[in-house]
Amino acid sequence: MRKNGLSRLIDVAVAAGVSRSTASNVFSAPDRVRPELRERVEAAARALGYLGPDPRAKLLRAGKVNAIGVIPPAELGVADTLRNPVFAKFLLGVGEACDMRGASLLVIPDGPAHHGTRSALVDGLIFGRIEHLGMVRPAQLRRLPFAVVDFDAGPEIGTVKVDSRLGSCEAARHLIALGHRRFAIVSFLRSAGPARVYPPSRHRSPEVAGMFIDQEKLRGYADAFSEAGLDIAEVPIVQANPWDIAAAPIVLDAAPEATAILSMSVMQALAVVKEARRRGIAVPSQLSVVGYNDIAEAAQSEPPLTTIDARGVDKGRLAAEMVFAGGPPRQEILVPRLVIRQSTAPPPRR
Numbered sequence: 321m322r323k324n325g326l327s328r329l330i331d332v333a334v335a336a337g338v339s340r341s342t343a344s345n346v347f348s349a350p351d352r353v354r355p356e357l358r359e360r361v362e363a364a365a366r367a368l369g370y371l372g373p374d375p376r377a378k379l380l381r382a383g384k385v386n387a388i389g390v391i392p393p394a395e396l397g398v399a400d401t402l403r404n405p406v407f408a409k410f411l412l413g414v415g416e417a418c419d420m421r422g423a424s425l426l427v428i429p430d431g432p433a434h435h436g437t438r439s440a441l442v443d444g445l446i447f448g449r450i451e452h453l454g455m456v457r458p459a460q461l462r463r464l465p466f467a468v469v470d471f472d473a474g475p476e477i478g479t480v481k482v483d484s485r486l487g488s489c490e491a492a493r494h495l496i497a498l499g500h501r502r503f504a505i506v507s508f509l510r511s512a513g514p515a516r517v518y519p520p521s522r523h524r525s526p527e528v529a530g531m532f533i534d535q536e537k538l539r540g541y542a543d544a545f546s547e548a549g550l551d552i553a554e555v556p557i558v559q560a561n562p563w564d565i566a567a568a569p570i571v572l573d574a575a576p577e578a579t580a581i582l583s584m585s586v587m588q589a590l591a592v593v594k595e596a597r598r599r600g601i602a603v604p605s606q607l608s609v610v611g612y613n614d615i616a617e618a619a620q621s622e623p624p625l626t627t628i629d630a631r632g633v634d635k636g637r638l639a640a641e642m643v644f645a646g647g648p649p650r651q652e653i654l655v656p657r658l659v660i661r662q663s664t665a666p667p668p669r670r
Contacts, residue, residue: 327365327368327369327370328370329343329344329347329370330343331368331370332361332364332365332368332370333361335364335367335368336357336360336361336363336364337360338357338360338361342357342361343361346358346361346362346365347372384443385424385441385442385443386421386422386423386424386443387423387424387425387426387441387442387443388414388418388423388424388425388426388442388443388444388445388446388640388643388644389425389426389427389428389440389442389444389445389446390411390414390425390426390427390428390445390446390448391428391429391437391445391446391447391448392407392427392429392448392449393407393448393449397429398427398429401427401429402427405586405587405615405616405617406586406613406615406630406632407448407632409615409632409633409636410448410469410632410633410635410636411425411427411636412632412633412636413632413633413634413635413636413637413638413639413640414446414636414637414639414640415636416633416636416637416640417636417637417640417641417644418640421644423443423644426440426442428440428442428445437455437456437458437459437462438458438462442464443464443465443643444464444465444466444467444643444644444646445459445464445465445466445467445643446466446467446468446469446636446639446640446643447459447466447467447468447469447471448469448470449469449470449471449531450468450471450473453473453474453477456468456473456477465478465642465643465644465646466478466643467479467480467639467640467642467643468480469481469635469639470482470484470533471532471533472532475649475651476649477649478642478643478649478650478651479649479651479652480635480638480639480642480651480652480654481533481635481651481652481653481654482630482631482635482653482654482655482656483653483654483655483656484533484536484537484540484612484630484656485536485537485539485540485543486540486655486656487537487540487612487628487630487656487658488536488537488538488539488540488541488544488582488584488612488628489540489541489543489544490540490544490628490656490658491540491541491544491582491610491612491626491627491628491658492540492541492543492544492545492582493544493547494610494626494658494660494664495580495582495608495610495664496544496545496547496548496550498580498608498664498665498666498667499666499667500579500580500608500666500667501548501550501579501667502575502577502578502579502580502667503545503550503555503575503578503579503580503581503582504555504556504557504558504571504574504575504578504580504581504582505538505541505552505555505556505557505558505581505582505583505584506557506558506559506560506567506571506581506582506583506584506585506588506589506592507528507529507530507534507537507538507557507558507559507560507584508529508530508531508534508537508559508560508562508584508585509530509559509560509561509564510530510531510534510561511561512561513561514564514566515558515559515560515561515564515566515567515570515571516528516558516559516560517556517557517558517570517574518556518557518558518559519556519574520553520554520555520556521553522553524553524557526538528557528559529557529559529584530559530584534584537584537612538552538584541555541582556574556575556578558570558571558574560585560588562585562586562587562588563587564588565591567588567591568588568591568592568594568595569595571588571592571595572592572595572596572599572601578607579606579607579608579667579668580607580608580609580610580664580667581607581608581609581610582610583609583610583611583612584612585611585612585613586611586612586613586614586615586617586618586625586627588611589609589610589611589612589618589625589627589663590611590617590618590621590625592609593609593621593622593623593625593663594621596609597622603623603663604623604662604663604664604665605665605668606668608626608663608664608665608667609625609626609663609664610625610626610627610628610663610664611625611626611627611628612627612628612630613627613628613629613630613632614627614628614629614630614632614659618659618661619661621663623661623662623663624661624662624663625661625663626658626659626660626661626662626663626664627659627661628656628657628658628659629656629657629658629659630656631654631655631656631657634654635654638652638654
């Protein structure tokens with residue numbers, strides 16, 4: 321017999337004087353075993369240091385691991401994913417769907433040093449963002465159900481996205497309705513590096529707004545400006561990473577005449593509010609600010625931030641439900657919500 325946790329089920333059965341199937345039922349279906357036999361087997365297992373059946377073998381036999389994997393954007397590791405308040409809301413939605421199924425949730429980094437889509441022990445995958453369709457190929461080869469978030473992947477792939485163009489349009493419409501006509505835009509820089517300033521111009525490329533989802537936000541701003549007879553080409557744009565603490569001063573310096581700031585990132589919007597307060601610029605009586613994505617910090621800021629609720633929790637829950645359900649791919653588009661708080665007001669009178 322083996323000891324120190326290396327004993328086998330058959331060793332326990334022999335020590336307890338029962339069949340192997342009876343010993344197995346003690347661990348997998350205890351209600352099928354009489355209490356006195358169950359106590360004998362459990363005592364033998366304790367004496368031999370037997371820890372129970374190997375869960376890996378059980379999973380292999382069942383062909384299921386009862387877990388779903390979320391692959392965050394490539395630049396995010398596990399720690400960055402958990403500390404990102406926007407992505408954390410998305411994970412909360414996935415987690416709620418997992419709780420309903422009694423399933424586990426894995427965060428799987430899939431950058432150059434990882435191969436999560438190829439080797440992760442999961443029943444399905446959610447891609448938090450993809451740059452190209454080739455990223456989903458390993459999941460297709462493994463025949464795993466999967467969903468893609470915030471990417472127009474076509475009719476052959478299940479996707480969940482938010483109408484970011486509509487959300488940004490609503491943000492700009494809100495400020496225009498208040499009377500604002502002088503704006504600045506903070507767009508999304510999806511890589512490390514300093515903020516980039518793009519002065520008014522008719523020759524700016526879509527890349528001034530980062531990825532496709534960010535470019536959709538820019539189109540939404542342009543839609544609202546056009547409705548009001550304004551031209552987005554006349555609006556300065558500062559492209560910044562959401563965590564770049566040096567960007568907020570650059571935004572205010574680049575648009576000293578602006579009475580309203582539209583930010584594609586809730587974190588940069590909060591930073592602009594903080595920098596304005598540091599400079600003695602009153603928000604919202606002198607400067608209105610609107611962000612994108614709604615997190616706890618937005619409601620807790622001083623003043624509380626007007627922003628777009630991009631339905632992060634709903635998006636995560638729906639993506640997970642899509643993976644669990646399997647079946648033919650479908651496309652779901654969520655409608656964002658404008659959350660009006662105290663960071664917006666009519667522009668100051670000149």
